[in-house]
Amino acid sequence: MKTIKHYILIVAVLLFAGGCDKDFVEINTNPYQVTSIDPALLLAGAQRSHLGTWEAEHTIVQQFVNPFNQGATLGFNFNEDIDGVNNPKWTESYPSVIRNLIQALTVLEGTDRVNLRSMIRIWKAQVFMGVVDTYGNVPYFEAGRAVSHGIFEPVYDDGAAIYDDLYNEIRDAVAALNPSGEFVSADLFYGSNAQALTRTTNAGDQVAKWRKLGNSLLLRLGMRYSKVNPTRAQSIVAEAFTGGVMTSNADNAYVKYDGSLFVYPVNNNLRNFSHFNYAAEPFVDHVKTNNDPRGKYMIANFPDPAAVANFPNPDTVLANQFGVPIGVTDIELRNPPYRGSRAGGLNYSQFNVWVLASPAAPTFWVTYAQTSLLLAEAAQRGWVAGSAQTFYENGIRADMATYALYPGTEPIENDEINSYLAKPGIAFNATDALNLINTQYWIVNIRNGTEAFSNFRRSGFPALSPNLFNNDLNGGFARRMSYPDREASANAANYAAAVQAIGGQDNLTARVFWDVP
Numbered sequence: 001m002k003t004i005k006h007y008i009l010i011v012a013v014l015l016f017a018g019g020c021d022k023d024f025v026e027i028n029t030n031p032y033q034v035t036s037i038d039p040a041l042l043l044a045g046a047q048r049s050h051l052g053t054w055e056a057e058h059t060i061v062q063q064f065v066n067p068f069n070q071g072a073t074l075g076f077n078f079n080e081d082i083d084g085v086n087n088p089k090w091t092e093s094y095p096s097v098i099r100n101l102i103q104a105l106t107v108l109e110g111t112d113r114v115n116l117r118s119m120i121r122i123w124k125a126q127v128f129m130g131v132v133d134t135y136g137n138v139p140y141f142e143a144g145r146a147v148s149h150g151i152f153e154p155v156y157d158d159g160a161a162i163y164d165d166l167y168n169e170i171r172d173a174v175a176a177l178n179p180s181g182e183f184v185s186a187d188l189f190y191g192s193n194a195q196a197l198t199r200t201t202n203a204g205d206q207v208a209k210w211r212k213l214g215n216s217l218l219l220r221l222g223m224r225y226s227k228v229n230p231t232r233a234q235s236i237v238a239e240a241f242t243g244g245v246m247t248s249n250a251d252n253a254y255v256k257y258d259g260s261l262f263v264y265p266v267n268n269n270l271r272n273f274s275h276f277n278y279a280a281e282p283f284v285d286h287v288k289t290n291n292d293p294r295g296k297y298m299i300a301n302f303p304d305p306a307a308v309a310n311f312p313n314p315d316t317v318l319a320n321q322f323g324v325p326i327g328v329t330d331i332e333l334r335n336p337p338y339r340g341s342r343a344g345g346l347n348y349s350q351f352n353v354w355v356l357a358s359p360a361a362p363t364f365w366v367t368y369a370q371t372s373l374l375l376a377e378a379a380q381r382g383w384v385a386g387s388a389q390t391f392y393e394n395g396i397r398a399d400m401a402t403y404a405l406y407p408g409t410e411p412i413e414n415d416e417i418n419s420y421l422a423k424p425g426i427a428f429n430a431t432d433a434l435n436l437i438n439t440q441y442w443i444v445n446i447r448n449g450t451e452a453f454s455n456f457r458r459s460g461f462p463a464l465s466p467n468l469f470n471n472d473l474n475g476g477f478a479r480r481m482s483y484p485d486r487e488a489s490a491n492a493a494n495y496a497a498a499v500q501a502i503g504g505q506d507n508l509t510a511r512v513f514w515d516v517p
Contacts, residue, residue, distance in 0.1 A: 039104035040186035050092035052449020063283040065324040079472040086481040102144035121173035156498035159513040174214035179204040215243040246368040259360025268359040274308040284323030293416040300352040305345025321349040327469030369399035389428040478508040
């Protein structure tokens with residue numbers, strides 16, 4: 001009898017298990033979950049990669065100031081190594097952009113979508129350039145491969161080795177672009193949803209623009225070697241120039257926001273927390289002294305610095321603009337010899353949150369203006385043919401033309417530009433050429449902090465004075481950002497090895513490979 005009971009129990013269990021298994025997958029599958037995606041959409045998402053943070057890169061190169069040294073506002077204006085200020089380039093590159101680009105390339109393996117694959121390779125190189133330029137040695141060859149290869153603790157690779165591979169990636173991807181191949185509609189720079197200035201409607205035109213973008217990135221990469229290896233710099237720059245770089249603003253890689261449904265988040269935060277938003281004295285003084293026509297769109301005085309959203313028509317007269325001195329606290333600024341307070345903030349200029357720093361402002365990653373100024377330096381060094389002065393002036397004119405794309409602006413008149421180019425502190429001369437060129441590069445990159453910070457370290461211009469609030473930087477400038485604190489626990493062994501490789505200390509004064517003293 002006992003045996004029969006056991007038999008009945010076993011049969012019941014089997015029947016129950018079979019019943020439970022019926023429709024198991026269907027019942028436990030979320031019908032709204034995305035299980036596959038067009039890799040072109042992953043490219044589009046990655047095209048809005050990190051450009052730099054006002055409180056970080058722009059503060060280091062003395063364009064922006066947050067003068068409050070209290071808790072979360074403590075940062076580069078006081079030479080402090082703060083994790084939250086250092087992290088954005090890392091956290092806005094690895095978890096989403098890099099992972100998605102590498103996943104897109106994995107999905108594309110074995111397909112004939114050569115143009116999309118090439119675009120992704122070029123853009124991935126741009127993103128990794130920014131990460132290396134910011135931190136030095138970083139995960140590269142194993143990065144973004146948790147899903148495809150089960151690598152959850154990627155090794156940090158040498159920055160110079162990464163650059164070697166980026167050179168190959170850009171060059172090979174540009175060569176693989178095929179005007180007879182597919183048109184990538186989702187491309188935000190030159191596809192169907194791009195802005196009218198840069199939009200294309202066929203593969204031939206789109207490929208032509210991506211070739212220029214790729215070669216312009218190659219030019220940027222080559223110029224990074226100007227201190228550490230001038231011979232290699234000259235070779236890569238000449239190759240990029242011969243291959244064909246950007247030739248007009250119609251080639252710019254940029255994205256425009258509408259300011260309401262789609263906002264540029266960094267600028268939106270600047271408007272919402274305007275009490276902490278001030279323009280730095282060196283930047284304001286340069287713009288003001290030279291009566292820069294871009295100035296009225298860059299900086300402004302608001303009746304209440306703590307409520308700038310309430311004042312859509314601020315004072316933009318350059319003579320009335322004053323920048324916050326570097327390394328001075330808000331407490332000091334409220335008292336003589338400084339300018340004191342105004343309403344809910346300080347009596348100093350801020351970035352114009354209705355134009356340059358608007359939530360609807362365009363974001364520029366690679367531009368004709370940048371490219372022309374890099375070519376001006378290359379020509380001055382004898383690395384490419386052409387007039388350094390012509391490249392220089394073309395770069396300035398191109399950048400001024402982009403301000404017509406910002407909200408609430410009118411095109412800068414040609415007479416204004418000509419007058420500016422003739423000013424003693426702006427007019428090209430061979431003796432001071434590198435200073436003039438790279439100071440303009442500093443202005444052009446007012447909203448590309450990554451590039452402004454990188455080129456300042458590479459070129460040494462503009463000739464800024466170090467922030468001597470304390471001696472945390474040994475009387476100099478920040479040369480890199482430290483790794484996120486989380487890496488010390490989440491990827492401990494590889495983090496420790498990376499720190500040893502950069503000299504044993506994960507600090508702001510260690511240098512990336514191309515930034516030799």
